[in-house]
Amino acid sequence: MQDRVPTYPGRVRLTPVTGQEGVYDMERADEPTQAGTPINKATLLTDAAAAAVEAAAGENSPPSLPSQALAMLAAAISELNGKAVQMETGEYTGTGTYGSANPCTLTFSFQPSIVIIAQMVDTGAETHNVPIIYKWGDATMAVRCERKTSSPPYTYDYNVNVASTSGKTLEWYAASGSFAYYQANISSKRYVYIALAPV
Amino acid sequence: MRYIEIEALPNGAHRNQETESVLSLEGWAVIPEELEIPESFPFVDISAESGMVTSMSAREVPEPEPEPEPEGDIWDELAEAIRSGVNGID
Numbered sequence: 001m002q003d004r005v006p007t008y009p010g011r012v013r014l015t016p017v018t019g020q021e022g023v024y025d026m027e028r029a030d031e032p033t034q035a036g037t038p039i040n041k042a043t044l045l046t047d048a049a050a051a052a053v054e055a056a057a058g059e060n061s062p063p064s065l066p067s068q069a070l071a072m073l074a075a076a077i078s079e080l081n082g083k084a085v086q087m088e089t090g091e092y093t094g095t096g097t098y099g100s101a102n103p104c105t106l107t108f109s110f111q112p113s114i115v116i117i118a119q120m121v122d123t124g125a126e127t128h129n130v131p132i133i134y135k136w137g138d139a140t141m142a143v144r145c146e147r148k149t150s151s152p153p154y155t156y157d158y159n160v161n162v163a164s165t166s167g168k169t170l171e172w173y174a175a176s177g178s179f180a181y182y183q184a185n186i187s188s189k190r191y192v193y194i195a196l197a198p199v
Numbered sequence: 200m201r202y203i204e205i206e207a208l209p210n211g212a213h214r215n216q217e218t219e220s221v222l223s224l225e226g227w228a229v230i231p232e233e234l235e236i237p238e239s240f241p242f243v244d245i246s247a248e249s250g251m252v253t254s255m256s257a258r259e260v261p262e263p264e265p266e267p268e269p270e271g272d273i274w275d276e277l278a279e280a281i282r283s284g285v286n287g288i289d
Binding site: 088094187 | 219
């Protein structure tokens, strides 16, 4: 919306109504440089917007005033608490490093409750990481590698240390003397992640 | 947006992250969409200015790290010994 920008704020022109003593027609005479957005039904609450609010809020009749529409939406949002989730996705490319001096790190725009990390399976690779599920706040993260050329596929389970869960950044590292595989950080391999938290 | 840590790891790779969210990462820079990413990524040399990567070039990718080898499974060894007729240890 735009404000009205008058040259003469508040100035009006009064024109006497013929035959009606003491009665005047009034019109703005503020000579605006910008007319501004009018305040009316079309700008505050159209029928379409009222119907959308009615549907979104699960009401039986549309709001007739903007204040009623806002109240309906606020109630609907309040009911969503704990039922809706916020989600963030992304990816990283493995660097082939591991150990406490070279932790992996992911930063989110919110503090997740659950983070799922999965390696994009590479048909040419012999060993890959299977998806990891990390619950925010846990001191370790279980990482599993699978060697597909073994029959049945040989699996390695490894508890990875989580270095930091403060704020919105997750850092994790495998102990020195292990492998980048155990840190879900295989060189040049793509990993995707999804982070979830209640609204 | 794609982010990359400005300082390289000891093996020449850079930690990196790509997400739709706008993040503020100290010591990291944003890779502009128009910048070509070398195949060697994340093994690259980069220059950055004011939080944006201004150039990126390929660097040598080190040999892949060795894969973890399966540890010997004592039960597999026992089964094999029984199959081969071993019934005692000298």
